[in-house]
Every structure is written in structure tokens, then in C-alpha cells.
Amino acid sequence: MSNQRKFFVGGNWKMNGDKDELTKICNSLMNAKLHETTEVVVAPPSIYLDFVRQKLPAKIGVSAQNCYKIPKGAFTGEISPAMIKDNMCDWVILGHSERRHVFGESDHLIGEKVKHALESGISIIPCIGEKLDERESNKTNEVCFRQLKEIAANIKDWTRVVVAYEPVWAIGTGKTASPAQAQEVHKCVRDWLKTNVSEEVAKSTRILYGGSVTSGNCKELASQPDVDGFLVGGASLKPEFIDIINAK
């Protein structure tokens, strides 16, 4: 029996694009034939959330790439889930590897953000993943579970959560995890959810793979039983994003 998890493809545009380029990407998404069976969410830089939300039809979700842990106040440079919602956007990516490793966000802070974003009524894409030295010293599961534990401790309603596994060594490097490597970690994450949350949550929660996903490797990755979609960086700015959306 095929599972009931709707295939999910997110485009994380990171700190890329201007109004011209984002208009072109939005147009190409609107003109393409996208599989109805795939849920699509794009994440523009926060300054373009409203711009992109206005352009895209409601069936395509729009996500922020990060947010802070409280609704408002003296936190220069930050945005809150309330502001994301006020711009008619329903999603936020949290704990992306670049937030963890470039900006030094801790597991604990990411947990606090998870809690506040969910309490504010938006959906979240929390990210986990090991660095190369951690994989090479066989710490992949240990690291992913440690990150996941802090995230899960702050979640009551899993229906608004899509987990992304993004091995740091595969992000922006052109080195994709093999389908078998991705499947192995996704299965372990699902088993962790079963043991530590519930069987129902393990069965129904989508686990995305992210890290150098392209039109060339997406189909084989998508065929793995525990890969429920992708979080795509570089390729989500290119026409091949459509092929990735339609990978399954």
C-alpha cells in the first residue's frame, strides 16, 4: 500500500533573487504543469515574502527562511511568525544548516523558535543534518537525533510539521547523498519518531531530503520509501525546479 504522505517539494531561495528574477521564477511556476499530488512551497528572502505571495496562486505555499522566537520587540533585524502570517504566508524553515553553522544558532534556540512558530499558527520545516566529519566518525544518527530531540520536545501538533534532512556536506556542494544513504537516514528518523513520539506521527510526517537535489537525481531519490519530498536550494532558482516538483 502506498503511504498517505503527500509528496512535498520546497524551494529554498536563500539570499538570492531580485524583483526581476523572482517574477520570472513565479511566472515559470504558474505556467508549468505541476503534479496535483505534490505540495509546493517556496521560500524567498524575507523582504520579498509579500512580493512573491502576491504573485503566486494560493495552492503554492510561501515560507520564510527563518524567524525569531517571540512576536515583537527590540530585536533589530529579526522577523516574527506574526509578521509572516500578516503577509499571508503560512510556513517557516527553522534550523537550516546555514542558520546553525554560519550564524551559530543552537539546538536550544531552534527549539524555542519551533515552539513559538507553531503557537503562532504557522507551519514549520525544521532541518536536521550532520557535517562531513560527523558522518565520517559514524555520528550521523547521534547528531540528527540530538537535533530532532530538541525540535520534537517543542511540538504538540505534528500535522503542521515537515522535517527536512539535509546533510551539511551535500548542501551546495554538488555531492548528493546517494538514494541509499538518504533512505537509511530517513528510515532512522522515522523510527526515532515512532519510538519517541508515536507510531501515527512516524507514519504521517513527511521527511524531506535536501542537498544538491537536481533534475538528474530527483527521481531515484524520490523512489525511496521514506523520502517524501525535497528541500531544494540552487536548483529551485532554475527551470529544472519544475522537474523536481514532478519527480514522483
Ligand SMILES: O=C(CO)COP(=O)(O)O
Ligand atoms: O540547503 C538546501 C536547501 O535548504 C540545499 O541546497 P542545495 O540544493 O543548493 O544543495
